[in-house]
Amino acid sequence: MPRSDTATEDRRQPVIALDAVTVRYGTKRAPVTAVRDVQLTVAEGEFVVLVGPSGCGKTTLLRTVAGFERVAAGTVDVRERVGVVFQQPRLFPWRTVGGNIAFALARRGVPRPERAARVAELLERVGLPGTAGRRVWELSGGQQQRVAIARALATEPRVLLMDEPFAALDALTRERLQEEVRALAAASGTTVLFVTHSAEEAVLLGSRVLVMAAEPGRIVAELPVDLPREPPLAGHGLRGTPEFAALRQRLTETMRGVPEEVSEGVEAAPVP
Numbered sequence: 001m002p003r004s005d006t007a008t009e010d011r012r013q014p015v016i017a018l019d020a021v022t023v024r025y026g027t028k029r030a031p032v033t034a035v036r037d038v039q040l041t042v043a044e045g046e047f048v049v050l051v052g053p054s055g056c057g058k059t060t061l062l063r064t065v066a067g068f069e070r071v072a073a074g075t076v077d078v079r080e081r082v083g084v085v086f087q088q089p090r091l092f093p094w095r096t097v098g099g100n101i102a103f104a105l106a107r108r109g110v111p112r113p114e115r116a117a118r119v120a121e122l123l124e125r126v127g128l129p130g131t132a133g134r135r136v137w138e139l140s141g142g143q144q145q146r147v148a149i150a151r152a153l154a155t156e157p158r159v160l161l162m163d164e165p166f167a168a169l170d171a172l173t174r175e176r177l178q179e180e181v182r183a184l185a186a187a188s189g190t191t192v193l194f195v196t197h198s199a200e201e202a203v204l205l206g207s208r209v210l211v212m213a214a215e216p217g218r219i220v221a222e223l224p225v226d227l228p229r230e231p232p233l234a235g236h237g238l239r240g241t242p243e244f245a246a247l248r249q250r251l252t253e254t255m256r257g258v259p260e261e262v263s264e265g266v267e268a269a270p271v272p
């Protein structure tokens with residue numbers, strides 16, 4: 001019987017299924033086991049957040065789901081089209097904002113005459129209307145990251161993989177983009193796998209948080225996040241609630257490796 005990484009049974013169709021996945025870097029003589037024997041299933045429409053200390057294999061797991069890494073053992077089953085957003089926007093500096101997004105549309109096979117309208121619509125969705133003709137280097141870091149998100153959305157992914165996408169941004173821009181991404185995902189039903197170092201960001205965004213540990217990289221605990229998200233408790237409002245504070249605290253303690261202090265209320269379930 002396959003093992004499960006979830007404490008609660010989720011009957012929705014899994015769109016990501018990693019079974020006993022091990023990824024190694026380095027050479028045969030000096031291998032580095034980045035992640036070992038990882039089980040991960042993500043159901044359609046879930047917003048799953050990976051947290052853990054530096055070097056525990058979060059990026060490696062994300063890259064494995066994206067198909068960028070070859071696994072040394074185990075199987076990777078990703079059923080839907082994937083879009084990726086990295087910590088840095090990684091835009092083409094020689095193209096305009098619209099050109100960057102149109103490039104993704106072209107790769108997706110969108111006919112040229114349709115691209116300008118799609119670019120405008122995508123820029124609208126990420127809060128950058130009318131910027132298609134701007135040069136990438138004229139934009140702020142936060143604006144560039146929005147373009148990167150628009151570019152990822154251009155491929156109409158059903159799964160969005162985000163690797164610390166807001167880490168390099170100022171606090172205000174980060175908060176805005178967190179809310180936008182959460183709202184975009186909720187509205188479109190997109191499945192999201194999101195990497196962060198921040199317990200606050202994890203609880204704010206995730207419907208489920210998976211805690212990883214290093215050496216070797218593995219998932220050691222999971223925390224379901226069941227918070228009211230309807231307005232006025234969406235976004236900033238949610239941060240002010242005692243439930244939010246309690247969950248953030250529990251996650252922080254779990255991340256510090258003190259699971260025995262997480263015994264009241266919502267428990268961080270250890271992963272078998």
Ligand SMILES: Nc1ncnc2c1ncn2[C@@H]1O[C@H](COP(=O)(O)OP(=O)(O)OP(=O)(O)O)[C@@H](O)[C@H]1O
Nearest residue numbers: 025026032034053054055056057058059060061217
């Ligand atoms: N290209 C590579 N070659 C060799 N070792 C690598 C490579 N990429 C990652 N590693 C190693 O694999 C392990 C996991 O790295 P990974 O970047 O996945 O961790 P992470 O949790 O994302 O870290 P951070 O939070 O610092 O970004 C680390 O020990 C790292 O040094």
